[in-house]
Amino acid sequence: xxxxxxxxxxxxxxxxxxxxxxxxxxxxxxxxxxxxxxxxxxxxxxxxxxxxxxxxxxxxxxxxxxxxxxxxxxxxxxxxxxxxxxxxxxxxxxxxxxxxxxxxxxxxxxxxxxxxxxxxxxxxxxxxxxxxxxxxxxxxxxxxxxxxxxxxxxxxxxxxxxxxxxxxxxxxxxxxxxxxxxxxxxxxxxxxxxxxxxxxxxxxxxxxxxxxxxxxxxxxxxxxxxxxxxxxxxxxxxxxxxxxxxxxxxxxxxxx
Amino acid sequence: xxxxxxxxxxxxxxxxxxxxxxxxxxxxxxxxxxxxxxxxxxxxxxxxxxxxxxxxxxxxxxxxxxxxxxxxxxxxxxxxxxxxxxxxxxxxxxxxxxx
Numbered sequence: 001x002x003x004x005x006x007x008x009x010x011x012x013x014x015x016x017x018x019x020x021x022x023x024x025x026x027x028x029x030x031x032x033x034x035x036x037x038x039x040x041x042x043x044x045x046x047x048x049x050x051x052x053x054x055x056x057x058x059x060x061x062x063x064x065x066x067x068x069x070x071x072x073x074x075x076x077x078x079x080x081x082x083x084x085x086x087x088x089x090x091x092x093x094x095x096x097x098x099x100x101x102x103x104x105x106x107x108x109x110x111x112x113x114x115x116x117x118x119x120x121x122x123x124x125x126x127x128x129x130x131x132x133x134x135x136x137x138x139x140x141x142x143x144x145x146x147x148x149x150x151x152x153x154x155x156x157x158x159x160x161x162x163x164x165x166x167x168x169x170x171x172x173x174x175x176x177x178x179x180x181x182x183x184x185x186x187x188x189x190x191x192x193x194x195x196x197x198x199x200x201x202x203x204x205x206x207x208x209x210x211x212x213x214x215x216x217x218x219x220x221x222x223x224x225x226x227x228x229x230x231x232x233x234x235x236x237x238x239x240x241x242x243x244x245x246x247x248x249x250x251x252x253x254x255x256x
Numbered sequence: 257x258x259x260x261x262x263x264x265x266x267x268x269x270x271x272x273x274x275x276x277x278x279x280x281x282x283x284x285x286x287x288x289x290x291x292x293x294x295x296x297x298x299x300x301x302x303x304x305x306x307x308x309x310x311x312x313x314x315x316x317x318x319x320x321x322x323x324x325x326x327x328x329x330x331x332x333x334x335x336x337x338x339x340x341x342x343x344x345x346x347x348x349x350x351x352x353x354x355x
Binding site for chain 1 (some may be wrong): 292294295296304
């Protein structure tokens with residue numbers, strides 16, 4: 001019998017401009033070395049499903065940190081804090097990138113780290129992932145799960161907090177990218193996913209896109225009617241395979 | 257859809273939250289992913305007092321059909337109420353716009 005164990009807890013991390021915030025961190029116990037993952041939460045915030053996903057990645061041999069991107073609006077429950085952020089028009093891209101970079105530093109500072117770091121994000125976090133993969137050094141693999149607004153068709157959507165459409169940064173993409181999308185999603189819709197892939201292809205980037213019939217937005221999320229167990233199972237397996245391929249040493253083999 | 261689109265309604269009134277009654281001056285209204293309701297998208301309303309910093313809220317997350325039903329019932333209740341209490345309703349103070 002294989003002994004399995006993990007530790008999941010709230011930790012402090014140093015993010016954008018040195019601000020210290022809270023993050024949820026789950027890692028396998030045992031010697032490692034383990035790859036690290038930064039999990040970027042979705043627009044509703046740092047909720048229970050995000051923490052479940054963090055533990056799921058740890059179960060598969062990935063030390064995973066999910067920074068609370070709204071911590072500066074605290075204290076308060078994640079939903080109340082998220083409401084304040086929404087009312088303020090969301091968080092600035094620059095701040096998110098700083099928090100992701102700080103989370104990567106946290107991961108690499110751990111004694112059991114194998115030195116390789118991936119990023120995964122859902123919904124708005126998928127967009128943040130694309131942005132990070134095009135903007136930050138040190139990301140070895142990135143997974144964009146149905147990130148909307150990577151392509152910005154209406155320039156009025158650009159503002160001081162989100163000044164650049166991520167698609168326009170694609171030339172700077174510096175790691176392999178996995179994209180998972182539901183064909184019934186409206187943001188990103190099929191056309192936008194196709195156009196994103198066309199840009200990646202044209203620029204010779206390393207990427208994998210997988211599209212799922214019968215699925216829309218957020219089809220991993222078991223707390224929503226959008227949940228599609230069959231597609232989610234396949235999608236998660238693609239995530240683990242992608243991270244194993246690009247990040248793993250001996251990690252992730254345990255739960256595969 | 258992660259849209260960040262919020263409609264703001266200026267209000268005059270009160271709401272009862274975890275700390276008891278509070279005055280409110282704003283409703284932030286949006287249609288997006290909910291935090292709690294088992295829906296893919298929900299009409300959310302956060303009743304807050306911006307004048308007091310907006311940190312406490314009374315929140316609801318409703319299905320689109322529920323929200324439309326509620327909007328219709330609000331208008332219906334006002335219409336019947338104004339018949340019964342016409343002068344009082346018409347002479348109620350108007351909301352004070354935020355600075």
